[in-house]
């Protein structure tokens with residue numbers, strides 16, 4: 550996929566800047582936030598492939614990699630920590646800060662082994678010609694990041710630290726990934742939401758699968774919704790997501806919207822399962838009918854992830870049962 554090699558700088562105020570860096574496929578770009586001042590800080594970094602663009606953008610803002618005091622990947626996905634290594638390599642003093650729950654995947658570039666991924670994809674009922682491209686996509690994700698040593702691992706659910714000229718709070722909001730964090734600046738009412746809150750999409754869809762030694766693990770919708778509740782009491786006047794444009798919306802309204810979409814989609818899947826047993830792939834093709842074109846493989850990966858996480862939640866709740874037949878998992882609705 551061609552990567553448009555440009556970046557965009559959008560000032561938020563005199564010392565906070567949004568640097569949008571390209572991503573291949575979807576979402577099309579990631580927002581890296583720079584807090585300039587006493588403690589020059591980057592919240593997220595973009596992928597390793599675009600570290601030179603990040604360096605140029607910082608240069609436009611009067612900074613070098615050597616001026617950066619701390620890099621905080623919001624969580625352990627490649628587009629958020631991928632370029633941290635490029636900075637750490639050129640700046641021995643930079644602090645790389647992340648929550649301990651995601652530190653391992655940042656330090657080891659932890660991804661599922663291809664053999665495990667192939668087995669897992671097969672178990673979802675994916676037709677043979679699509680299995681290899683999907684497993685290859687997982688490897689491509691891996692190449693977009695470069696492992697980096699995390700110098701400070703946060704163990705608390707919440708911690709205060711200085712970013713730029715501000716006192717900020719890092720809040721653990723697991724769901725999209727285990728160690729996902731939001732950054733809140735109370736004084737300005739700014740919430741930097743990473744992938745926990747993204748406009749237009751329910752962020753769990755971008756979650757993919759947590760690596761595991763035997764089989765990848767689905768992200769938990771239950772944990773995600775608990776994390777939404779956790780930040781509901783904050784009343785930010787602006788939300789700055791890692792993907793998409795900053796927006797203003799009352800958090801409680803947004804959370805209600807997320808819950809509606811989640812319940813609606815579960816109901817829809819349940820109704821389909823009442824008429825037929827489905828594999829993850831079979832159900833994903835029913836629910837997401839418009840998958841085609843250049844992004845087919847990536848769209849398929851995301852829709853499989855979304856369908857799988859819903860099915861696992863429904864199994865937990867007892868509405869759906871999963872059974873194994875010929876190395877493939879099928880799901881069936883239990884009658885209420």
Ligand SMILES: [Zn+2]
Nearest residue numbers: 626725744755
């Ligand atoms: Zn992510």
